[in-house]
Structure formats: C-alpha cells, structure tokens
Amino acid sequence: QVQLVQSGAEVKKPGSSVKVSCKASGGTFSSYAISWVRQAPGQGLEWMGGIIPIFGTANYAQKFQGRVTITADESTSTAYMELSSLRSEDTAVYYCARTLGYCSSTSCPNNWFDPWGQGTLVTVSS
Amino acid sequence: EIVLTQSPATLSLSPGERATLSCRASQSVSSYLAWYQQKPGQAPRLLIYDASNRATGIPARFSGSGSGTDFTLTISSLEPEDFAVYYCQQRSNWPPRVTFGPGTKVDIK
Numbered sequence: 001q002v003q004l005v006q007s008g009a010e011v012k013k014p015g016s017s018v019k020v021s022c023k024a025s026g027g028t029f030s031s032y033a034i035s036w037v038r039q040a041p042g043q044g045l046e047w048m049g050g051i052i053p054i055f056g057t058a059n060y061a062q063k064f065q066g067r068v069t070i071t072a073d074e075s076t077s078t079a080y081m082e083l084s085s086l087r088s089e090d091t092a093v094y095y096c097a098r099t100l101g102y103c104s105s106t107s108c109p110n111n112w113f114d115p116w117g118q119g120t121l122v123t124v125s126s
Numbered sequence: 127e128i129v130l131t132q133s134p135a136t137l138s139l140s141p142g143e144r145a146t147l148s149c150r151a152s153q154s155v156s157s158y159l160a161w162y163q164q165k166p167g168q169a170p171r172l173l174i175y176d177a178s179n180r181a182t183g184i185p186a187r188f189s190g191s192g193s194g195t196d197f198t199l200t201i202s203s204l205e206p207e208d209f210a211v212y213y214c215q216q217r218s219n220w221p222p223r224v225t226f227g228p229g230t231k232v233d234i235k
Contacts, residue, residue, distance in 0.1 A: 033222060037170075045162075045170065045213055047224040059221045062127070095169055100181075108222035112160045112215070114181055116169035 002027025004096050004117035011123045017084040020120045022096030029077040030054035033099040033108055036070060036081040038092040039119075048094075050111075051079060052103045086124045093119040128152050130214055130227035138235040145201040147230045149214035154194045160215045161190055161199045163208075164229075170213065174199065201232075209234050 007021040022034060035050035049060035053072035060068055064083075072079045079096055096117040101110025129152040139145055149159065157177040162170035172181040174190035177197060187202040201208055214227040 035224065037226075044229045045164075045215075045226040047226065050222060050224075059223060061223065097169075100172070100175060103222065106220055108217075109219060110175075111217040111219075111222045111224060112172055112175040112181075113162075113170070114172035116171075119169055 002029075002098060002115060004098060004115055006094075006096060006117040006120045009121040009123070011125065012086050014087055014124055014126055016086050017082055018086060018122050019080055019082040020094050020096075020122070022079045022081075022117050024077040024079075024098065029072075030074050031102045033103045033111065034070075034072060034079040035097050035099070035111075035113060036068075036079075037095045037097060037113070039095070040089070040092040043092075046092075048081065048083075050099075052105075052108070053079065055103075055105050057105070083122075086122075088124050091122065091124045093121050095119050128155060128216055128218075128225055130216060130225055132212075132214060132227040132230045134230060135228075136231045136233060138233055139204055140235045141204050141206055143204050145199075145204055145208070145232055147199040147201075147212055147232070149192075149197040149199070149227050151195045151197075151216060155216040157193045158217050158219075159190075159192070159197050160217075161188075162213045162215065163210045164213065165210045173212075204232070208232065 030053045036048040051058040058070045097113035100112040161174040164170040
C-alpha cells in the first residue's frame with residue numbers, strides 16, 4: 001500500500017519561494033501521476049498541477065502557470081512542488097496526491113486522487 | 127474551464143438520516159466525476175470515482191449517481207463519523223486537468 005510523506009511546515013517571506021517534497025513508499029511511483037492540491041485556511045481544494053514521473057511531463061492549472069514548477073525524481077520516488085513569488089494569499093496547506101491508476105504519455109484515465117500526503121502548511125508572512 | 131457547483135452549501139441532518147448532495151458541472155463531464163470526504167485537520171479521502179464506483183474500503187452506505195452535468199452523492203443512513211465536508215471533482219483525460227467543487231458541509235442538526 002503506497003504512502004505519501006510530505007516535508008515539514010514552512011514559513012516564508014513575501015516574494016520568496018518554497019519547495020515542498022512528497023516521498024512515496026510501499027508502492028509504484030513512476031507510472032502514476034502525482035498532483036499538488038492546496039487548501040487555504042477555511043477554504044476549498046484547489047488543483048495546482050501534476051506530473052507523470054516516468055515521462056517527466058508536468059501540467060499546470062492556468063492560475064499557477066509561470067509561478068509553479070512540479071518535478072519528480074524517480075530514483076528516490078519523490079515529487080516536488082516549487083512555488084515562487086509568494087504572497088500572503090499563498091498561505092495554505094499543500095497536499096500531494098497520487099492517481100488511482102496508471103497514466104500513459106497521452107492519457108490519464110484514472111486521474112482520481114488516492115492516496116494523499118499528510119499535507120504541508122506553508123505560511124507566507126513578513 | 128469547467129466549473130463545478132455544489133448544493134446545498136451546508137446540510138444539517140441527524141444521525142440515521144439520509145443525505146443527498148448535489149454537484150452540477152457547467153458543461154458535460156460524461157461520468158468523469160469523483161467525490162471526496164474531508165474531516166478537520168485531515169487530507170481528503172476518495173469515496174466515489176467515475177460517478178458511481180466506490181473506492182476501496184468505502185462503506186456501502188455511500189453511493190454516487192449521475193452523468194453529463196448532474197451528479198448526486200447519497201449517504202443512505204448517516205453515521206456519526208460521516209459529518210464532514212464533501213467535495214466533487216472532475217477530470218479531463220488529456221491534458222490531465224482537474225477542478226473541484228466548493229464543497230458541501232454535512233453537520234449535525
């Protein structure tokens with residue numbers, strides 16, 4: 001049973017960047033997609049983007065294009081999400097999640113999220 | 127971009143009652159819809175995918191239905207642990223983009 005373990009909480013200054021990691025253990029990593037979803041305090045879920053590690057292809061939500069970079073290291077079964085030009089509105093819990101099933105280079109038919117990481121709180125404050 | 131709306135925003139019910147949650151898409155998503163449950167301080171948990179398939183380990187009291195633009199999550203008889211926020215999610219096949227609905231909170235009456 002795969003588990004996703006994320007890095008710890010971060011406090012960042014406005015204008016800086018943050019990089020959050022998500023390490024998979026106990027299951028297959030490369031052929032599934034890993035997505036990043038954030039949740040601001042008291043708010044709903046917001047998909048940021050995802051990556052299929054075996055192909056190295058990342059896709060991003062339009063809102064975050066140019067500000068987020070999602071990468072993966074197959075050798076360590078770890079995905080990363082880096083968000084730049086941080087502002088106070090980026091204060092949120094950031095989750096990684098794996099797709100329910102495999103993705104190919106042109107199809108991700110099981111882009112449902114199970115399991116999820118435990119979440120990483122990123123606080124942006126001067 | 128496909129927009130999901132959920133209703134009601136809050137549903138106040140008693141244990142043992144039936145809960146019916148709605149999710150509507152701004153355009154057809156076929157059967158590409160999932161439901162998640164989230165409790166305070168926890169990550170979301172997948173309940174239903176492809177509109178009507180229960181995820182592994184999900185009790186039979188949870189069921190999903192619908193296609194196209196209108197979807198329903200039904201909890202046949204609420205257990206104390208079911209009081210939570212429920213989100214719907216749609217996906218596109220390629221590129222693999224995702225949107226979530228704003229959520230429905232099911233609280234104790």
